[in-house]
Amino acid sequence: AQSVTQPDIHITVSEGASLELRCNYSYGATPYLFWYVQSPGQGLQLLLKYFSGDTLVQGIKGFEAEFKRSQSSFNLRKPSVHWSDAAEYFCAVGVRTGGFKTIFGAGTRLFVKA
Amino acid sequence: DAGVIQSPRHEVTEMGQEVTLRCKPISGHDYLFWYRQTMMRGLELLIYFNNNVPIDDSGMPEDRFSAKMPNASFSTLKIQPSEPRDSAVYFCASSPDRVDQPQHFGDGTRLSIL
Numbered sequence: 330a331q332s333v334t335q336p337d338i339h340i341t342v343s344e345g346a347s348l349e350l351r352c353n354y355s356y357g358a359t360p361y362l363f364w365y366v367q368s369p370g371q372g373l374q375l376l377l378k379y380f381s382g383d384t385l386v387q388g389i390k391g392f393e394a395e396f397k398r399s400q401s402s403f404n405l406r407k408p409s410v411h412w413s414d415a416a417e418y419f420c421a422v423g424v425r426t427g428g429f430k431t432i433f434g435a436g437t438r439l440f441v442k443a
Numbered sequence: 444d445a446g447v448i449q450s451p452r453h454e455v456t457e458m459g460q461e462v463t464l465r466c467k468p469i470s471g472h473d474y475l476f477w478y479r480q481t482m483m484r485g486l487e488l489l490i491y492f493n494n495n496v497p498i499d500d501s502g503m504p505e506d507r508f509s510a511k512m513p514n515a516s517f518s519t520l521k522i523q524p525s526e527p528r529d530s531a532v533y534f535c536a537s538s539p540d541r542v543d544q545p546q547h548f549g550d551g552t553r554l555s556i557l
Binding site for chain 2: 361363365370371372373374375378380419423424425426429430431433435436
């Protein structure tokens with residue numbers, strides 16, 4: 330069965346420090362992978378996506394993610410976190426099941442301390 | 444470009460009342476999704492449509508919930524009768540007919556059932 334696991338429910342980092350959010354997926358076919366961000370009171374917004382090619386993908390707001398097929402991982406990184414990055418982050422995989430849908434992880438809430 | 448539009452943004456009503464949530468997807472998108480988000484359960488997929496046809500409603504919690512998509516530009520999610528445990532943020536999202544394309548989310552409807 331398809332699934333997405335985000336092992337960290339919440340993470341706290343200092344402003345200016347680096348960030349890595351973990352994501353592991355389970356899917357038998359070629360994965361279509363996404364990272365979304367949700368700010369308070371808003372819907373989810375796409376940060377970046379991967380479906381082929383270079384395994385290191387760049388997204389908006391200075392984020393990047395690396396696809397590692399051998400580890401079934403798609404971790405999100407940012408070299409220097411800003412206070413405005415405090416939000417909830419969702420990893421997701423697109424799957425075809427008759428139609429198609431996106432399976433979301435449980436999310437990781439990021440807190441940024443001054 | 445107009446994004447996914449949901450109305451109302453907030454709804455407060457008493458238990459037993461009928462609640463109707465509305466969604467206008469992005470023009471040209473073939474898929475429409477309804478999600479529910481709570482602290483306890485996270486983001487849950489309730490139902491999704493392809494070209495106005497319901498594809499998978501296995502996430503609809505009970506018969507009290509129903510969803511329709513009478514045309515490509517409008518969908519409703521109805522709860523009748525409503526109960527306090529239905530209190531949540533309900534999101535609508537739409538996407539093109541491509542598994543490698545992200546979903547575009549509305550800002551959600553925050554529903555409180557007293």
